[in-house]
Amino acid sequence: MSGLLALLDDVAGIAKVAAASVDDVASQAAKAGAKAAGAVIDDAAVTPKYVHGFAPARELPIIWKIARGSIRNKMLILLPAALILANFAPWLIAPLLMLGGAYLCFEGAEKVYHALVPHDTSHVFKEDEPGDPLHLEEEKAAGAIKTDFILSAEIMTIILAAIPESDFWMEAATLAMAGIGITVAVYGSVALIVKADDFGLFIAERGRLGLTRALGRGLVRGMPGFMHLLTVVGTAAMLWVGGSIVIHGMEELGFGWLGHHIHDWAYALGHAVPQGWTAAVEWLSKAALDGVFGLALGFLLIPLATRVMAPVLSVFTKSRGQRN
Numbered sequence: 001m002s003g004l005l006a007l008l009d010d011v012a013g014i015a016k017v018a019a020a021s022v023d024d025v026a027s028q029a030a031k032a033g034a035k036a037a038g039a040v041i042d043d044a045a046v047t048p049k050y051v052h053g054f055a056p057a058r059e060l061p062i063i064w065k066i067a068r069g070s071i072r073n074k075m076l077i078l079l080p081a082a083l084i085l086a087n088f089a090p091w092l093i094a095p096l097l098m099l100g101g102a103y104l105c106f107e108g109a110e111k112v113y114h115a116l117v118p119h120d121t122s123h124v125f126k127e128d129e130p131g132d133p134l135h136l137e138e139e140k141a142a143g144a145i146k147t148d149f150i151l152s153a154e155i156m157t158i159i160l161a162a163i164p165e166s167d168f169w170m171e172a173a174t175l176a177m178a179g180i181g182i183t184v185a186v187y188g189s190v191a192l193i194v195k196a197d198d199f200g201l202f203i204a205e206r207g208r209l210g211l212t213r214a215l216g217r218g219l220v221r222g223m224p225g226f227m228h229l230l231t232v233v234g235t236a237a238m239l240w241v242g243g244s245i246v247i248h249g250m251e252e253l254g255f256g257w258l259g260h261h262i263h264d265w266a267y268a269l270g271h272a273v274p275q276g277w278t279a280a281v282e283w284l285s286k287a288a289l290d291g292v293f294g295l296a297l298g299f300l301l302i303p304l305a306t307r308v309m310a311p312v313l314s315v316f317t318k319s320r321g322q323r324n
Contacts, residue, residue, distance in 0.1 A: 059194045062141055067187040069145035070152060074179035078149075078156045083172055086160055094252035097157060100150040101245025102297065106305055107147065108238030109298020147238075154245060155182060193230070197223035240287050243294025262289045 085093050159178045163171055200219025207213040251259045266289060270282025 056195075056198055058137065060191060062137060063187055063191050063194065065141045066144045066148065067183060069141065070148045070183050070187065071180065073145065073149045073152050074156060074183065075176065078153055079172065079175050079179065082156050082160050082175065083168065086171075087168065093157065094249040097153065098246050098249035100153050101242040101249065101294075102301060104147075104150055104238045104242030105246065105294040105298035106301040107298070108235050108242060109295050110302055111235045111238075112295065113299070113302060151241065152179070154241060155179070193227075196226075236291060239294035239298065240291040241294075243290040243292070243297065244287075246297060247290060247293060258293070262286060262293075265289060 085096075156175060156179060159175055160171065163174050197220050200216040200223065202216065204213050204216030204220060207216055247259045247262065250256065263286065266282050266286035269285040270278045273281050
């Protein structure tokens with residue numbers, strides 16, 4: 001009997017240690033996730049544009065498809081890669097992040113260029129023309145998952161850097177919990193945003209109160225403009241995050257002059273306004289300067305990507321297809 005009691009006491013002790021470890025992981029995941037809030041907001045702002053133009057019935061399935069891809073990105077690729085790099089090759093993290101940041105700058109700058117310069121869009125599929133909607137849906141989801149991969153890499157790196165020094169398994173558990181929590185928050189928010197007009201239409205037609213029906217009509221009228229605004233915000237977010245990643249990477253590699261100048265300029269602008277606005281103006285100034293750098297870098301990368309890399313990739317994919 002005493003042996004059984006001793007065993008139960010040991011089990012209770014193990015359970016207490018396990019519960020404390022879970023609490024530690026949850027606490028660290030919450031704190032680390034808060035550090036990545038800026039990149040998380042960018043991810044939520046970028047994604048809705050990928051479901052724009054589809055039938056309402058396809059919006060949630062597309063979001064779910066992108067969310068599944070995001071989870072795979074984080075859990076199967078980025079989490080192991082982050083842990084391996086952090087423990088065995090930390091010097092590779094900055095260059096790899098810079099490549100991802102440069103891609104975001106290119107994608108954001110390309111969207112700005114297409115908005116400013118008239119261009120041929122005859123190759124773009126429109127839903128009122130003959131075509132394959134399922135193929136377009138797959139292309140859109142693949143593009144969203146590719147962009148999510150880069151933003152998720154930044155998010156996971158920020159989280160890893162924010163985790164207090166601990167053992168390998170604690171870092172892995174914290175990264176996993178924070179990554180899943182952030183994915184749920186981002187794509188839950190995206191689902192609410194893209195279905196807001198459908199909800200507005202529902203309450204406009206079936207609301208019992210005049211105020212409820214008026215709110216529904218306001219949602220229906222306001223969502224197209226809000227979605228356009230979100231597209232603009234998403235493009236700006238790509239440039240801001242991409243530019244800041246590249247600038248921070250340059251600092252990590254010993255080329256900190258641009259980052260120092262941007263910090264000094266933002267600091268000067270922040271302290272040129274009344275004290276209550278200092279922090280906000282300083283942050284906005286730095287974000288804007290990072291975005292301007294990202295836009296300039298993206299414009300420089302457009303000819304490289306379209307005239308050099310795209311033809312090379314096209315030749316490679318054609319030759320691979322012929323071999324198959």
